[in-house]
Amino acid sequence: MHYMNEKLQANTGYRLAERKAIQYFASLYDQVMDKTYVTKLTEDIQIWKRNHIHHSSWLSFFSRGKRKPDSRDYYRYIQWLSYTGKLDDYLDRSVSYIYMRDLGKALDSADTQTRIQRVIADVKRYLLQSTSANRSDQPEFMNVAGVYRWSQKEGIEATVIWVINKLGSVSSHIPEGMDAEQAQRKLIKIIIGVILHVMEEMDDAVSPDERSRRLDEAIRLGYSYGLTYPFIDDLLDSRLLTVQEKEQYSHMIRTALLTGSVPELGDWTGNHMQLIQYIHSELSDAFEYIKDHQRPDTQQTFFEQSYVFFHSQDIDRVKDLTRANYTNEELYIPVILKSASSRLIARSVIGAPEDEGFEQRTFFYGIYNQLADDFADMVDDMREGAVTPYTYYLKYHLQRSDLINPFELYWGVISYLIHNVYNSDARAREVILDRAMNGLKRYKERVGVEKYDEMMGIFASGHPEFNRLIQKMVQKADDVDFFDKLLRDQMITHLKNDSKEKEDFFNTIKIVREQINHQLKITKPHGIPAMKEQLIDAANYSLEGNGKRIRPILTWVMGVNEYGLDASAIVPLLRSLEYMHTASLIFDDLPSQDNASTRRGRQTLHQVHNSATAELTGLYLIQKAIGEQSSLDQFNAETVLALIQYSAQKAEDMCMGQAMDLDSKGKALTLEQLNMVCFYKTGVAFEACLVMPAMLAQAKESEIAALKKFAYHMGIAFQVKDDLLDVEGDMLLLGKPVGQDFDNNNSNFVSILGHEGACKEMWEHYCLAMEALEQLPRNIAFLKHLMNYIVNRDR
Known part of the structure; x- marks a missing residue:
């Protein structure tokens, strides 16, 4: 009976979130169908490009030694940004983006701008010190010695030793058939993200002992929450488990979220008993740690958001690319829900205070990231038969005229964010368009011009004039790269x-x-x-x-x-x-x-x-x-x-x-x-x-x-x-x-x-x-x- 009540309550929470997502999608759908976003975004891009289209002068011929180095050469790239005076703007858009995406902040707040500038100053000081002193080929936080030295300064050596051992154990248990580097990267990224969250909430008034305590908790919470990516999302997305094993495993996760207690493993019917035993043990400890560190007033929110996230992921996961009759709502509503709830969970995990409008901004922002990520992963997803708005449109757009174009929806989301969520704020417009152009540039570089043009021929054909403007920006716009992408590339390469x-x-x-x-x-x-x-x-x-x-x-x-x-x-x-x-x-x-x-x-x-x-x-x-x-x-x-x-x-x-x-x-x-x-x-x-x-x-x-x-x-x-x-x-x-x-x-x-x-x-x-x-x-x-x-x- 208790289980049924919990299930009913969770389903009610999911339905409420679903209704909100349906309303959001309906608004986006209208913008795409009416193409009202085109006029607004054209104006936005015309303003934006003034800071990003630089005309070369004859003097540039004599400054070849100062040309932009490959960003894979981490330290030379940072030095070049500093030398050319671009480092401040680079860090400004990078930190601002993190405040919008991860912290759910609005950039028109004076307090937020003060915090952003403080972080920029700290990061800049660290980068300039490290580039002048560090002779290794990667940032300090990517080598164990650098991380341990940081832990000594913060008085959390035992915690860092613990997480180093944990990460090593996770790495050794990631089986063939899963992307080990990506799994580790996601886990490390979550840990760093939670640490940054907690450091953002602390000021100089916090005592050293209290700071150490909070950082210890942040690392353990980050690891506990981050485990869900390799050992729930990635594992269920992989082909490692059989259909029966996935059903058994999913039922166990769902039960934990509904009841607040991880069930016993019981009789595992599959072939991966040793792996599942390890994962069950680690996730059980992680689940209990997160639960024990939730405030009473946030615990229910944590379970509800976690259920929304898992259930929407589950709905998406079982979709079959060979099925030709998914509706637009079936394709996009789970995407909106999982992308928004994943951000909301992160804040819930650490019990961070919410400022006015946080939940709204986070909810609407999520799909922007998800559509950008799905576009970047489109080729791999298509090869693996995964259903995303892009792969589904690629397969069926010639057969079904009713399908909404995800690339057009992406620009509709951008317009909605700039004008409806961030109230036409110039700073928000700058950061969001920087990120959008950067994503297209990176995709073009990765897949090559021929493949890129082929994809644009399919996705960007609905409004030729607007597409020409976008492609001109992709080709000519500069100063749209981001620090987190640099670190992501460095981390993957390093791993x-x-x-x-x-x-x-x-x-x-x-x-x-x-x-x-x-x-x-x-x-x-x-x-x-x-x-x-x-x-x-x-x-x-x-x-x-x-x-x-x-x-x-x-x-x-x-x-x-x-x-x-x-x-x-x-x-x-x-x-x-x-x-x-x-x-x-x-x-x-x-x-x-x-x-x-x-x-x-x-x-x-x-x-x-x-x-x-x-x-x-x-x-x-x-x-x-x-x-x-x-x-x-x-x-x-x-x-x-x-x-x-x-x-x-x-x-x-x-x-x-x-x-x-x-x-x-x-x-x-x-x-x-x-x-x-x-x-x-x-x-x-x-x-x-x-x-x-x-x-x-x-x-x-x-x-x-x-x-x-x-x-x-x-x-x-x-x-x-x-x-x-x-x-x-x-x-x-x-x-x-x-x-x-x-x-x-x-x-x-x-x-x-x-x-x-x-x-x-x-x-x-x-x-x-x-x-x-x-x-x-x-x-x-x-x-x-x-x-x-x-x-x-x-x-």
């Missing part, structure tokens, strides 16, 4: 590049690891004494374990990929590093030291044989390592001698580190002491892997210094992660027992700093390592992804 680099990183590890594994086995010459044969067998036993081989892999990548050394020439160096590392593990595991029972998923050497054999095997491997280094005969003898001397020094450092570690057992160490121990135990080995190939390549001292700095922080981050895994890891994944430090009463980063403090320490060294990379004269993607692997690994 795609990052995904490709990550794939290359793991492929490289897999391929090089196999090559190294084939090179490590120590052969037994014919006729050697039995005792030496046993020693070699013991060494090979330790070498054959399931080792990650990160150190020699790192050396191979630096030597071959970065410095261009011959792969076969550095094989002895790769062997020596793994022999040294394996020897150190054998010594670490001895009863007199760490007394470990398993290593690399197998029994430790002293357990298989005895401590004496293990000690002798470790010494044997060290001597083999020196012998391998001395056989680097394709390099300058003086360089090889320097490398051996450096290697001996690093071996001494590692011995000292292990001695320091043993001496510290049962003692309470300071953070500084622990950093020193773990660098000498772990960091020096990473340093050697980076520096040795650089020495063979005779790299500059400044580059070697940067590599050493990177290795120092990478080594500490690696050890902190080890300590975290010792507390939270899985023995089956790690290949060694967990909780050893706790059982042995040894100081580690978790015992000194606590779990949260250790996480912060790891991310601090992550940032320092990534910042050291920027000092290198080359962009080494492998090292960036190695750092990501180190802090995100589960073994």
Whole structure:
């Protein structure tokens, strides 16, 4: 009975919104049929073009060096805008547009203009600082180190660590058949949007603690709401689930919105049980978080708007492009409802106050964005058989003269917004027309002139004179680009590049690891004494374990990929590093030291044989390592001698580190002491892997210094992660027992700093390592992804 009441109430709310959408559509329909929008918009465009049609002068021939760079070159583009004096206008229209679209503001408000100018000043200051200081190829907020540095300034490090882990988990669970980059982009965009919403509502009177609390809540709310895009909208739009699975999944979502409680998953009848279990768990937590953070007076509005959004999406989703009898109302009413409610939900989620006219503006504005987005995605939607006003018109416009032209309706919406919603405000006209022309320019650039002209021949043929004016603006108008589009392009490019680099990183590890594994086995010459044969067998036993081989892999990548050394020439160096590392593990595991029972998923050497054999095997491997280094005969003898001397020094450092570690057992160490121990135990080995190939390549001292700095922080981050895994890891994944430090009463980063403090320490060294990379004269993607692997690994 309760469910039925809730359903009745939700349906009533939907019908009310539907009636409003029908009235809005009827008004737009009349404008399109009567073409009354043409006269008004022609006048608007004639006024608008004065600021956007620039006639070239002969002086421009002499200023070729100042020409507009490709916007994909983010920092050069921002610098060009600043140099040419265009940055202020660029940011003005960009920020104004966000205030209209996302915040539902009217631009004729003095308070709104004051806020816009304040945001513009802040963004401009940030852009000019970042373009002069940042050497990376993307904005700071698109790299993890930049985001973490921001979190430190705001006092929300733990929150950002939480959301970084969440985003990584979501990324790993997006299945094939869905656009992973777009899904991540939408989720990140929503999080950033909610953060901006909340920051907009705060002023200088808000205390630092309260600011941190609100930002923490904004990030969690943004993630919780943003999850609906990849795991509801995108999932249901994809072809991943069967019809039956989609019905079952949709029923579960609908029930949650109607009852305010997420139902149990129950028996899932499809083939994607593991994926759905993960999604159900994440969405359940997200739903509860949003619900718990709603004010009592906004909770009902949130559920109603969410139901309107989901139900209108559902109606649209089940449309079939082969069905030829959809009415105009059936095509457009759900579009109006879903586009408006999606904006209204966002404000409801954060409980933001509504100023007068907010709901009206937001309701009428939504379809403008939706029609622009559908136009941009028309080719893809047509290929996938999706029903949108554009795809449906493309398929049936020759058969059905009653169909309203969505492109004409789009201009009708623009006219309605300018004159009916924003009361012919000049600023609103400027921003809306800027955005419209920018959308057409971007579409033309993306699909090419031929395809663009073909589409315009279909959609813009109803009023030739007005169309000629539009096409002239598309061809000649300038200064209509937007910052959010720049960031969108940058984010998509970054996510795609990052995904490709990550794939290359793991492929490289897999391929090089196999090559190294084939090179490590120590052969037994014919006729050697039995005792030496046993020693070699013991060494090979330790070498054959399931080792990650990160150190020699790192050396191979630096030597071959970065410095261009011959792969076969550095094989002895790769062997020596793994022999040294394996020897150190054998010594670490001895009863007199760490007394470990398993290593690399197998029994430790002293357990298989005895401590004496293990000690002798470790010494044997060290001597083999020196012998391998001395056989680097394709390099300058003086360089090889320097490398051996450096290697001996690093071996001494590692011995000292292990001695320091043993001496510290049962003692309470300071953070500084622990950093020193773990660098000498772990960091020096990473340093050697980076520096040795650089020495063979005779790299500059400044580059070697940067590599050493990177290795120092990478080594500490690696050890902190080890300590975290010792507390939270899985023995089956790690290949060694967990909780050893706790059982042995040894100081580690978790015992000194606590779990949260250790996480912060790891991310601090992550940032320092990534910042050291920027000092290198080359962009080494492998090292960036190695750092990501180190802090995100589960073994």
